[in-house]
Amino acid sequence: MRILVTGGAGFIGSHVAEKLLEQGNEIVILDNFNNYYPSDLKRKNLDKIKDRITLLEADILEMERVKEAVKNCDSIIHEAAQAGVRISVKQPIKTSIINITGTLNVLQAAKEEGIKKVVFASSSSVYGKIHHLPFDENHPTEPISPYGVSKLAGEHYCRVFSELYGLEIPMLRYFTVYGPRVRPDLAINKFMHNAMKNQPLEIYGDGKKSRDFTYISDIVEGTILALNKGKTTSYNLGGGNKVTVLELAQKIKEITNSSSELVFSGDVQGDVQHTSSNTEKAKKELGWQPKVYIDDGLRKYYEWVKEAKNE
Ligand SMILES: NC(=O)c1ccc[n+]([C@@H]2O[C@H](COP(=O)([O-])OP(=O)(O)OC[C@H]3O[C@@H](n4cnc5c(N)ncnc54)[C@H](O)[C@@H]3O)[C@@H](O)[C@H]2O)c1
Structure with a gap:
């Protein structure tokens, strides 16, 4: 075809x-x-x-x-x-x-x-x-x-x-x-890159919004x-992986063994509270x-980010 x-x-x-x-x-x-x-x-x-x-x-x-x-x-x-x-x-x-x-x-x-x-x-x-x-x-x-x-x-x-x-x-x-080559504007990409440099992870709103990550x-x-x-x-x-933004940040910190702080800033207009x-x-x-379960997906994504940085 x-x-x-x-x-x-x-x-x-x-x-x-x-x-x-x-x-x-x-x-x-x-x-x-x-x-x-x-x-x-x-x-x-x-x-x-x-x-x-x-x-x-x-x-x-x-x-x-x-x-x-x-x-x-x-x-x-x-x-x-x-x-x-x-x-x-x-x-x-x-x-x-x-x-x-x-x-x-x-x-x-x-x-x-x-x-x-x-x-x-x-x-x-x-x-x-x-x-x-x-x-x-x-x-x-x-x-x-x-x-x-x-x-x-x-x-x-x-x-x-x-x-x-x-x-x-x-x-x-x-x-x-999410996954390799994810759009750079998405939170997951920013969290991963900042966590790897031990830089702060910026969370919009209170971090209780959740997303169904695929x-x-x-x-x-x-x-x-x-x-x-x-x-x-x-x-x-x-x-089928409903995870809050706070949980996502924590998971990424764990996977990358990062000491990044979590910092909170204003909420984003138009962003829905939850998706599932x-x-x-x-x-x-x-x-x-x-x-693909979220923890496995995040680990694969982390491996890819590390490889891409070395290219
Ligand atoms: N990534 C997600 O989480 C997600 C979630 C829901 C829906 N979607 C939808 O999935 C599709 C792909 O998303 P993505 O995350 O790969 O985004 P992306 O921005 O990486 O890909 C979109 C592509 O379309 C091209 N494009 C944009 N405007 C164009 C135009 N006027 N003419 C020709 N090309 C144009 C861009 O250059 C880009 O390469 C989009 O329709 C998006 O709305 C994505």
Whole structure:
């Protein structure tokens, strides 16, 4: 199969592309290497595979380039987005244009080129206000950040394109993903690097917020299962490791044998209090189950950070 991975130079996209290539597929990557975090890191993400893929350095907002990327592909994995809650609070219009109009461009190009399957990278941020935990896919969707709104709007466009034009579009609600090559703006990355230097770990709010951490290999497996078996519906992909920010900081300190102090600063607007996933639907319909327990995942991630520092 020839598969387009949008945002394929990013954290999740590059891992998905690598695995699909290993499985014998042809890969096209479309990514604009924007400077949300250093583009050098994104180029490095592709080091192992750059000679075996077709790379288009372009924006999902450029319709003609998207169509060019989609041509002759069998399916699309749409990972490109302005990720991150905090930046969406500061720049809601930017998030909206990339995540909503950009997604619409990808769907329209898919429709015009006769693509039948698109996997959409959504987010647990679509849930927002908590009615019950863990979140199942029928939990109300009341996002509390512009980022969450943009992903929910993306899901609605996916459903409507499926109903109007017959594309099959599984929507994956990823829960806080971590592991090698994690986005540098995420707390887990900052904690790890600072702990290794015995520098303070900065905790926003009181540290009692919790996240359901999901290891990257589980996300890659779920994304590829959705490509092969997913229907037009939302699936939670969460690791089942609900850990508070304080617990995360403690675990990282232990693993790195660090003497870092914990320092507390102001809360972040738009950040939900807790996330926790019920993944029964993905288990039943995709045959997916998370495999990596948080302590093991953190240790693997630590090993990778040490190796990457020595390169
Ligand atoms: N990492 C997580 O915990 C997490 C959780 C939930 C959902 N998601 C979603 O998963 C997807 C991948 O996230 P990630 O953590 O790998 O982020 P990332 O920022 O590492 O990857 C996104 C990639 O998309 C590219 N991109 C951004 N805007 C683009 C544009 N206009 N045109 C072309 N390329 C563009 C970026 O250059 C980047 O390489 C995103 O859709 C994100 O919203 C991530």
